[in-house]
Amino acid sequence: MGTLLNKFLAIIAELESYELDSSEDSSLFSVKYSVPLSIIRIISQRFDEVFSNLDVSFELLYERRMDFSAFKQNDRFLNTDLPLDLKLTINKDVKLCLPENxxxxxxxxxxxxxxxxxxxxxxxxxxxxxxxxxxxxxxxxxxxxxxxxxxxxxxxxxxxxxxxxxxxxxxxxxxxxxxxxxxxxxxxxxxxxxxxxxxxxxxxxxxxxxxxxxxxxxxxxxxxxxxxxxxxxxxxxxxxxxxxxxxxxxxxxxxxxxxxxxxxxxxxxxxxxxxxxxxxxxxxxSTAKIDELLPKIEKTISNHFSAYIQDSIKKFFNDRKDVVKEAHKFGTDLKAESDKLLTYINTSLLGIITALFSGSLGLSKGERWYLIVALTLHALLFIFSYLFNRSYVEKRKNEITRLYEKYTSKFVVLAEDDLEEIKSIYIEPAVENVNSYLRLYKHVIFGLIAFMILLIAVGFGLPESLFTTSNTKTNNVNAVTNNVYDNKP
Structure with missing residues (x-):
């Protein structure tokens, strides 16, 4: 393809002085000449291979249009002193095998x-x-x-x-x-x-x-x-x-x-x-006016943007102070939920005392079912209070974090990294604190329920004598009382 290009360049260089017109786009190049017949014969002989292989289109106007093949067949019959119109065309994409771009x-x-x-x-x-x-x-x-x-x-x-x-x-x-x-x-x-x-x-x-x-x-x-x-x-x-x-x-x-x-x-x-x-x-x-004013326009744009950045920096610090303040507030709200969880845990632990007291009361009365029912009710109370309290705290935690995200989304001046840094300082530790208390609360409740189940099992396993003796004593007391009243005159 390089050889063909060089040969074609040589052709148009020799015919340059005879050129009339040309046209070219990214694919095709065409050129028209007004050239003597003698020169055409010289060119056709020198570059016969180029024209015969149709690498370059050859079109001659002599009474009629002739391609290169027709010109060779009729060359000996041609005779004129007038210049002839010759048009050469090359498909650059195809004949030069041009790669993409x-x-x-x-x-x-x-x-x-x-x-x-x-x-x-x-x-x-x-x-x-x-x-x-x-x-x-x-x-x-x-x-x-x-x-x-x-x-x-x-x-x-x-x-x-x-x-x-x-x-x-x-x-x-x-x-x-x-x-x-x-x-x-x-x-x-x-x-x-x-x-x-x-x-x-x-x-x-x-x-x-x-x-x-x-x-x-x-x-x-x-x-x-x-x-x-x-x-x-x-x-x-x-x-x-x-x-x-x-x-x-x-x-x-x-x-x-x-x-x-x-x-x-x-x-x-x-x-x-x-x-x-x-x-x-x-x-x-016009564009001439733009060209004239460009140095001023460039400088003004730079100055205005510098002023804009200064205002943005001022707004950045004000916004950052507001976000930190609100983050601290939201973190405090989350801490309050952690404190509530600690109260729930302490209350649940105190529930052991009432459970043990109820169990002791059942033993003192000699009533096995009283003991079992009391312990079962305490176990159910632990479960339901845990489910309710956990749901409430989870809801509050999600609500607080959602409100914080919604609040910070308004501060477009602050970069995402700054918002994440503030969140990591104030919000994430508070959320993790609530989560850790929720895990502790869960472990305490599961431990208490296991303990209640153990006490209930122990209640079922206690010997019957603990309950019958108590009943016998009660019956004897009643009998003595009745005899006293029966022996009165």
Whole structure:
């Protein structure tokens, strides 16, 4: 494919002085000549293989249109001193076997036309995971992280490499921000494509103009069908484009774009930038006016954002103080629930005394079932009080933590790390304290129930004599009393 390209370059170099017209896009290149028959015969003989293999389309107008095969058959019958129209066409994609994201432009003006920042159609067909490689008529190579320009015919046509991981991350971030701030608008070529150092003359002018347009595309809200930039800010403005303008301050607008599309505060930065642009400009202004005011606009955006950050820092500390205060309050509420659990535990432990007292009363009365029923009722009381108290404390704990999360969600100035730090100091220890008391309460209740079950089992296992003796004594006392009353005169 390199040999074919060099041969075709040699053909058009020999016919350069006879050229009438040409056209070129990313795939096809066509050129028309008005050339003497003698020159056509020389070219056809020298590059017979190129034309015979249909690597380059050959079309000659002599009374009728003839392809290369017809020309060879009829060459001996042709005789004229007038120049003839000759058209040569090459399918660059097919005949040069161009890899993905690799382009060849035989004329610089067509590269300028198709790689224009406003030609989003071309860039929508590009694989964004790879760099772009272009071979065109330049004296030396140029490159940046996204684009490589090579002198045509001097470098072999090789596949475009994948973007570096860092470059791809930058691209993904810009795309994410752009989709968000333009609500999924059209994808335009990155301004970074046009930021190349060391350019001179017309090349530099063209790249500066496209760097300007591409940066403005990413700052503006959208571009209208009439290719007007719409910016909504302090007021709405529409700026008409000027393709002939020689841009003087392209680095300034590129700096604004890079500043706006940094990961931190990008929404605020873009909003500030749009407001500043609309303050400085009117809808009747042109891109020339923007270029003139760019140094002032860049400085004003920087100053306004610095002031915004200072206000944000002040608000940050005020908000942080409020959050700490509320976190302490919520932590105190959680501690109150821990204190309630400690009270419930102490009350449950005191319940052992009443259980033992009830059991002793049952023994003293000589009633086994009194003992069993008393212990069973205490066991049930422990269970039901535990279930109720645990449910109440869990509900309160969840309610307090939910209210804290809802409260802190309002403080967008505070970073997530700050909120987490405050939470870890005041809320999480209090929650863990409640949880530990709930576990202790559970263990105490389960221990008491086990103890009650043990006492009930012991009650069932006590000898009958403990209860019958008591009953006999009672009966004897009753008998003696009855005899006393019966023996009275």
């Amino acid at each position: 690799t382009f060849v432009f035989l004329k610089t003006e067509y590269f300028f036309k198709h790689f224009n920042a406003l030609n989003s159609e071309l860039f929508q067909r590009i694989n964004i995971e790879k760099e772009i490689v272009v071979h065109l008529p330049i004296q030396k190579p140029y490159s940046n992280s996204y684009l490589k320009l090579f002198p045509i015919g001097l470098n072999p046509i090789t596949p475009a490499e994948k973007l570096t991981e860092k470059t791809r991350e930058e691209f993904d971030l810009v795309k994410k921000i752009h989709d968000e701030v333009t609500r999924g608008g059209d994808r335009h070529p990155l301004p970074d494509y046009y930021k190349i150092e060391g350019l001179t003359d017309s090349f530099k002018s063209w790249f500066d103009q496209n760097l300007f347009h591409a940066s403005l595309l990413y700052i503006a809200n959208k571009v209208s069908e009439g290719r007007k930039f719409l910016i909504r800010g302090h007021k709405n403005i529409e700026i008409s484009l000027s393709q002939e303008l020689i841009i003087q301050n392209a680095p300034a607008i590129f700096n604004i774009y890079r500043f706006c599309y940094e990961e931190k505060h990008y929404n605020d930065k873009i909003e500030i930038a749009r407001n500043i642009f609309t303050i400085y400009l009117n809808s009747t202004d």
